[in-house]
Amino acid sequence: MALIALRQADVEFHVHLGRQYTLKGALASRLRRRRDEVRVIRALQSVSLTIRAGERVGLIGPNGAGKSTLLKTMAGIYPPQRGSVRVEGHVCPLFEFVTGFEMDANGWENIRTRALLLGMSWKEIDAKILEIADFSQLGEFLDIPVRCYSSGMLLRLAFATSTAVDPQILLLDEVMAAGDAAFIETAKARMNDLMERASIVVFASHSLEVLPSFCDRTILLQAGRVVADGPTRDIIDQYMAGVAS
């Protein structure tokens, strides 16, 4: 059974403000007795929530509320400093499609690399690679190194590959950014299909119109805390009331 359970999870970022990101710099400032200035950003504060199989959950909140951090914590990318995170089931995170390419490798190799990292087996990749290539509509561009791709082409490649997996838990962070109009249409259909297949979907979004159709439950984040958690309509109303006042 798929499950996501956070218990009083805190995630903090420690940002070094000085020049201490090089050994030489660190040594120099140590000699000059300059203290390393560290700013702590508390991105998630005591977040507790349980998401069970079958749930479609939306995440809303202003910029910097911690939506992406929460998704990445669920994905196991950010370990919490305090508290616990328990995730059961195969997780497929779809966050941003602009990073994570082997720039010197061609399209085919990038499909394989990404698919492997997303948890597909070599056999599964063999079975799906033609379909992925087909969906990407990249044709013979797949034979050239991806460093020659436009950003739209990179997006198609990443999208086609990432959406070919069979995830139990799907984590979405407002994808669908670039791509031409025709691609967006097919992308939407494929995304819906993917969301149907997943057991749990968590969806961070700014578009409040889309949420109610996807998610029965929505979590409102503010300054790294869960402020409200309930039926999507109610939470959106509360959010809008907060924005208005």
Place this chain on the structure above:
Amino acid sequence: MAPVPSPYAIAKLAGEGYVRAFATLFGMKTLTLQYFNVFGPRQDPESPYSGVISRFATALLQGRSPTIHGDGRQSRDFTYVANVVDANRRGYGPLVDFETGCDTPSTGTSPCSDRYLLQEVRVAPAASPSGRPGASGALPDPYRFRRGTIRHSDIVTPWDLGITAISVAAFWHRMETTLAEAVSPPELAGPPASVLGDLWRSVGLWRVWTRLGIQDVRMRFRRSVLGAGWIFLNLAVLIAAIGYVYGHLLGQDLHEFIPFLTVGIVVWNYLTTSIVEGSNAFVGSEGYIKQISLPIYVYVFRFFVSIAVTFFINLAAFAFVAVGYRVPFGLGTLWAVPGIAVLMAASLALIIILAHVNARYRDAANLASIVMQVGFYVTPVIFPADLLRNRGLHYVVDLNPLYHLLEIVRQPLLHASPAPFSSIVGALLVVVCLSALAAALMARFGRRIVFAL
């Protein structure tokens, strides 16, 4: 009004009747507020009138299971004290200024409304409740709430209690999560984040990183016209040039010197690439690390594989040289196997060390390659160790950890005999030290690497 089947409620209703009567008889302005059970800060949990919230909270704080009567599905409505204050204040109008204890405007959703109590409650799970409460089954639906009513006998003003209702709902939600947390089955709490767990999971994903590592090597070949031949050619040119010049310079017999040089360069390159490319294991994988939920050591192993595969291809080149120059071959050559294993362990440790340090200090790779460059000139790679020993510079050789790593592979491959005991011990010592450093770095920074990227 609906008939009320409760003596208690009838008594309350009678109060309203009196109020109404006074209003009609004497023209008095009156107002009736019907609260739900009031809860909030400074509520006395010992009081017999105290509600379920403070009782639950007290029980949890003391590490006891709260007793829930019934099947746990029934719900009850509450009003937060700040909302009561707010409602009263609105009812009285601006005539009376209430001291609420909350420094908030009178909007009803005071930010301190549910936090005050909850911060006390939230300590409860750590106090490890001894068991589950008497009731099993779901907690009441936190989103269903009844609206409180405020009735006016005289003044008719529209009362908007929407905001208040929501703050109660939000409170209930948090109360529910807190209770759920306190009494939730222990398996819902995740395991503590651990480096060992990450490492273990990474090892389990060996299919992924071997595939990726091999693919990396293939990709490198694809880029050159000669493919894998490029490695051979590269090596051949290097060996020919250095062999010709230094062989004569140092007065060496080329039949011995060329194989010697080949092993030396191959092993040296292996160590150097472990440092230079290995330092990129995390920094170069940032795009994946921040996007894909795999334990980070997968990327370390990926680099380990691709560097090792290149090393083995180089070793194959040595096989050609060995055949060409009739290097002795026998059972003793097998000593190279444990030697190579130790060397690979050193390579893995170096990759882990550099990957961690370079994630934090981005010039670590640079500094390390400078160190290796210096090492190249002082280590017997392109000159025999005896040349130094004969001139009384024993310590330059014997104290050089890199020399011992070289020797445990070079000696068996060139002379079909084990390396001297001192080199075996030296090499093992080096690997132990490097592994200890790698383990220390992993324990210290392993889980935090993603924050440094």
